[in-house]
Amino acid sequence: MGAPKQKWTAEEEQALKAGVVKHGVGKWRTILKDPEFSGVLYLRSNVDLKDKWRNLSVMANGWSSREKSRLSVRRVHQVPRQDENSMAITPVVPSDEEIVDVKPLQVSRDIVHIPGPKRSNLSLDKLIMEAITSLKENGGSNKTAIAAFIEDQYWALPGLKSMLSAKLKFLTASGKLIKVNRKYRIAPIAAYSDRRRNSSMLYLKGRQKASMKIDRDETNILTRSQIDLELEKIRSMTPQEAAAFAARAVAEAEAAIAEAEEAAKEAEAAEADAEAAQAFADATTKSAKGRKSPKRIHT
């Protein structure tokens, strides 16, 4: 666009995220036309929305703020030397400012050397999600296949099998994975949302659209979308509901981490809920695929 750059405001960013929840990733023109968002995003084009979403995804995808800053600095130094790079480089200053705004996820990509428990957990989460996504097995992948994938792609990690067992249990308990017949697949919606039947239907639709439209690194973008979904849900609650929600989330996290047995029970409940959600998602997918008209009406 020829229009001069305008820094994205927090309000605009929030409208973009809410628009993606409502209409899905890639529906930029639809979001711009929606009266709920057009009042805030009236200065933005569809490409502006796509670009902003991509920047948010890139940072959620693995660049910590420190790494991003370092990259930005290096890019500046490279500009005078290689004309080619100037085509690809995003202006540095806005990126640096956006880093502060966006509060990127601190996800480490240092796979071979995993320093501490926290970073190890984060990395293993990503490895598991990537394995299931890449294997693309119908009905999900079992632990053996996931372990083999991780070892093939990223070299053997010490104690991988036992770490993997604990992590799979945790992810299932927290609702990120669904376990059926010893196979794991990525859950279509966060477990907490399943506890509210009416709202889970609405969020499920939004999430399904997001899933269907994503054609790049699906796992990473979903991670970000997942968090946005949770945040959006919390924002729409009354203070009492938000407090209860937070308390439940904390209780569930503690149970999953501290007690394997209780985590197993949570996993069973999450699995049953997720099965119902998956059935609904499948129905939604079939319904969406059946529509051949270019004009889609989102109810």
Added chain:
Amino acid sequence: ITLYESLCDQAGQDKARCLEVLQAEPQIVGAKDNVELCKLILEFGLKKGLEAQRFLKDAMMTTPSPAIVQCATSLYDGTIGSFKSSLSELAEDGQTANYDAKVAGDGPTTCDIALSNAKIVNPTISALNKDILLISKLAFLATDKLP
């Protein structure tokens, strides 16, 4: 003067390499209009991106480095996704196709930086990154003419 030669004229310092790369693609040489040229260059970029990703995944086996893993997975997934997305937008939205063509070059650019930070010197990977960045640039220049 043919369409692809005119495109290479706009490529500045990359003109010579542009002519060298595109002359080897008969379909691109024979493109009859700009939309066809855009489509063929994006398909070429997609093909080259997939080839590069395959090479990088092989390289992962011989050089156990997180930087190469990053190049082979998320960075080139992004590049391939951008070329695909640009192709799908050609008929619908020229501006989006133009944007996607440009950001396809972010993958090889960031890959070069990651390898440099890890002090990995692999001339084949560098050459692949350079060519794909060039194709991204050419696709950007070609799609810039779309309505």
